[in-house]
Amino acid sequence: MSKKYDVALVGGRSLVLQHILKLLKKRSSVIERITIYASKDGVESLKSDEYQVKEMKFENIASHDFAFFSGGDLISLKYAARFMELGATVIDNSSIFRLNQESKLIAMHVNDEDRFEKGELYCNPNCVTIMVARVLKPLHDLFKMEKVIVATYQAASGMGKKALDGFLKEQASPDFISGFFLDDCVKKRPLFNNILPLIGTLENDGYTSEEYKIRHELKKIFHDPELESSITAVRVPLTNGHSSVIHVTFEREVDVTKALETLKNSEGIKYQEEYCCPLDATGSEDVFVSRFRRDLDCPYALTFFVSSDNLLVGAASNALYLFDLLVQGENIK
Numbered sequence: 001m002s003k004k005y006d007v008a009l010v011g012g013r014s015l016v017l018q019h020i021l022k023l024l025k026k027r028s029s030v031i032e033r034i035t036i037y038a039s040k041d042g043v044e045s046l047k048s049d050e051y052q053v054k055e056m057k058f059e060n061i062a063s064h065d066f067a068f069f070s071g072g073d074l075i076s077l078k079y080a081a082r083f084m085e086l087g088a089t090v091i092d093n094s095s096i097f098r099l100n101q102e103s104k105l106i107a108m109h110v111n112d113e114d115r116f117e118k119g120e121l122y123c124n125p126n127c128v129t130i131m132v133a134r135v136l137k138p139l140h141d142l143f144k145m146e147k148v149i150v151a152t153y154q155a156a157s158g159m160g161k162k163a164l165d166g167f168l169k170e171q172a173s174p175d176f177i178s179g180f181f182l183d184d185c186v187k188k189r190p191l192f193n194n195i196l197p198l199i200g201t202l203e204n205d206g207y208t209s210e211e212y213k214i215r216h217e218l219k220k221i222f223h224d225p226e227l228e229s230s231i232t233a234v235r236v237p238l239t240n241g242h243s244s245v246i247h248v249t250f251e252r253e254v255d256v257t258k259a260l261e262t263l264k265n266s267e268g269i270k271y272q273e274e275y276c277c278p279l280d281a282t283g284s285e286d287v288f289v290s291r292f293r294r295d296l297d298c299p300y301a302l303t304f305f306v307s308s309d310n311l312l313v314g315a316a317s318n319a320l321y322l323f324d325l326l327v328q329g330e331n332i333k
C-alpha cells in the first residue's frame, strides 16, 4: 500500500491554491489530510468538511509532510522556515527564495535532473519563466541557445485574486480604475480596453522587477549565467492565460524541420498549425506553440508564439509535478 501524506496549503483563497487543491484531489490515493492556512477573513469563507482550515499564525502551525505556499512573498518569508523546522517539504510559489543559492528552482521537464533532497525548499519559477523555459529546452538541446528576446502578454489573473476582481470591476464599470496593475506608478490607468507595458517595479535601468525575475530565473534553470536575454513584460486585458513572442538565437544554425519535429514530440508541448491563443491554453497543462519560423535574416534564430494557463502551467501543475517526483522518490538523493 502506498504511503499517504499530510499536506498543508498556505494562502487561503489564492487563485493558485484553488488549482493546487483541484490537482491534489486527483491524487487522493496518496493524500491523508489537507489543512488550509488562511487569513482571518479566509478562514470564515473557507469552512469545509473536506479539510481543516486554520488561521495562519505561528502557534497554529502543525507538522506536515508537504506545505504548498501561495500567499505571496511576505507570507513565505515569514512562515516557510517554521513549516520546514516541523518537518515539511515546502513547495513555494512566491518569488522570495527562487534565486537563493541553496533553493531548488525547478521547471517541469526542463531541469528535472537537478538533484532533489527531501526536507529542502523547492521553488516554482515565475509563470512566464516556466512557459518559456519549457519550450526553449528541446530547442536548446538541439542548437544551444545564446540569446532570448521575449515580449509577454500577461492576463489579469497573473496578479492574483484582488487584481482579477479589480479587472472584472473595470469591465463592469468602465470609468472605474482598480489601480492594481501599476503598483508603484503615480499615473494609474485601467487595464480594461487597454494594455499596460509595465509589470512589477520599474528599476533605474528601465527594466522591471518582473523582467529581471524572468531573466535571472532562466539563467539559473539552464545553468548558464552567461545566457543573454531581453524581456518586456506587458499586461493585457484578459482574465486568464499568458502568452509570449519568443525570438531566440542559437550557437548552431537552425534546422527548422528538425526543430519543429522535436517540439511536436516533446512532453507537455502542443503545437498548433495555424495559431494558438490563451483561450486554447486555459484549462490545459500543456504549453501551446504556434507561428514557428526561422528569422528571415539570421539562420541561427527562430521566432514563435506561445500561450499557457498561468495558474496551471505557470504555477499549480509545476508544483504538483514536484510533489509527484518527491512522492515517487525519483531524484531523491
Ligand SMILES: NC(=O)c1ccc[n+]([C@@H]2O[C@H](COP(=O)([O-])OP(=O)(O)OC[C@H]3O[C@@H](n4cnc5c(N)ncnc54)[C@H](OP(=O)(O)O)[C@@H]3O)[C@@H](O)[C@H]2O)c1
Pocket (backbone or CB within 6 Å): 010, 011, 012, 013, 014, 015, 016, 017, 037, 038, 039, 040, 041, 042, 043, 056, 069, 070, 071, 072, 073, 075, 093, 094, 095, 125, 126, 127, 157, 158, 159, 160, 161, 162, 310, 311, 314, 315
Ligand atoms: N497568479 C498567477 O498566475 C501566479 C503564477 C505563478 C506564481 N504565482 C505566485 O503564487 C503566489 C500566489 O499567487 P495568487 O495569484 O494565487 O495570489 P492571490 O490570489 O492574490 O492569493 C493570495 C492569498 O493569500 C492569502 N493570504 C493573505 N494573507 C494571508 C495570511 N496572513 N495567511 C495566509 N494566507 C493569506 C489570501 O487568501 P485568504 O484571505 O483567503 O487567506 C489571498 O487570497 C504569489 O506568490 C504569486 O506571485 C502566481
